[in-house]
Amino acid sequence: MKIVKVLNNNAFLSYDEQGQEVIVMGIGVAFGKKNGQMADLKGRYKIFSTSDSKINERFKAVFSDISEEYLEITERIIFILEKEYDKKIDDIVYVSLTEHIHGAIERLKKGIEVKNPLLMDIRRLFKDEYETGLMALKEIEAVFGLTFIEDEAAYIAQHLVNGQLDQLVDINDMSKLMQEIINMIKYTFRMEFNEDSIYYHRFVTHLKFFAQRIIDGQVYVSESDDIFEVFRNKYTASYECVVKIDHYLQKHYHYSLNTDEQLYLILHIEKITKNSQIQS
Known part of the structure; x- marks a missing residue:
């Protein structure tokens, strides 16, 4: 790839096949190189490309001005x-x-x-x-x-x-909502979770993106009504807990769970409650 401008030893400006400006970053990719020379890209490197000019300028500034x-x-x-x-x-x-x-x-x-x-x-x-x-x-x-x-x-x-979310969210708001939901499950089943459990880890990962949608007010069309009915009847205790969560979200966040969201919560709650110890 041709170097248009060396930013530092680890980054340079170039153009992709469509003629769009890109920034190439990798350890030593521009070491000893001059503008106009070719870079031999080996090992671990990353190409940054965006049509947002403001973001492009931030990339350039960071790569040029910070050690x-x-x-x-x-x-x-x-x-x-x-x-x-x-x-x-x-x-x-x-x-x-x-x-x-x-x-x-x-x-x-x-x-x-x-x-x-x-x-x-x-x-x-x-x-x-x-x-x-x-x-x-x-x-x-x-x-x-x-x-x-x-x-x-x-x-x-x-x-x-x-950096994992679709949009920037206040971590304080997201953490608060996540903890509120976790506490509701704890109190309903009167148990503490094994936080090292893979089931708990998966639940928290799901909850992170779920909380983002609620805070952003994102609404999705439900497509799992039939499956939802099956698991609602199979896991009644978990479903009753989800109903409490739904009422809470409606009251405090003006957000109603659709059947897809209820289904995912039922399945996650069922798994984490089966892998936790009930408090004495």
């Missing part, structure tokens, strides 16, 4: 989340997370650390992203010799969560 070490940390963080946890992250996170890490490190150098009021919720509800955030803190310590408190891992996790 390569920050970009490399961001690239490794996203690689870990996508490969180790099978998550898909929007390209804009390469910008937002790099900017965040750069700002956080500059503050820490001045002795400023910011507590994260959502630390406990993020650690519990977004476990994969939080664990990735902790790995990021180790990367930062290894590169810059700086040690953050764990609150920063939660801030990094917030960027990773937002």
Whole structure:
């Protein structure tokens, strides 16, 4: 691929086959190169392409103005989340997370650390992203010799969560709604969940996107009415819990569950309640 403009050792501007401007990023892809030369793309690299000129300018600014070490940390963080946890992250996170890490490190150098009021919720509800955030803190310590408190891992996790959603959502609102639904299930069945269970993990993943739809007011047409009737009658306790959730959402969020949403909740509730211990 032809290099139109070198941004740094790890990124350059080019054009795709349609003539659209793209940014190519990868460790050392532009090392020792000059404008007009060809880049031999091997190993791990990523091509960023967007028709949004404002986003393009943010990409260019980050790749040109922020030291390569920050970009490399961001690239490794996203690689870990996508490969180790099978998550898909929007390209804009390469910008937002790099900017965040750069700002956080500059503050820490001045002795400023910011507590994260959502630390406990993020650690519990977004476990994969939080664990990735902790790995990021180790990367930062290894590169810059700086040690953050764990609150920063939660801030990094917030960027990773937002990068998986269709639209930007207030993590505070989403976490609150997720916890409200989880608490309703706990109180209904009088049990605590095994948060290390694969069933709980899958439920929280479902709940994350479900909460986003409710907060955004997104409505989908139901297509599973017949199947819903079968499982509503089969898992009556889980269905009764879903009815309570539906009433709560109608009252506090002006949102009514369709039969598809009720069906998914019934199945998830049935699985997590069968893999948890009832409190004595």
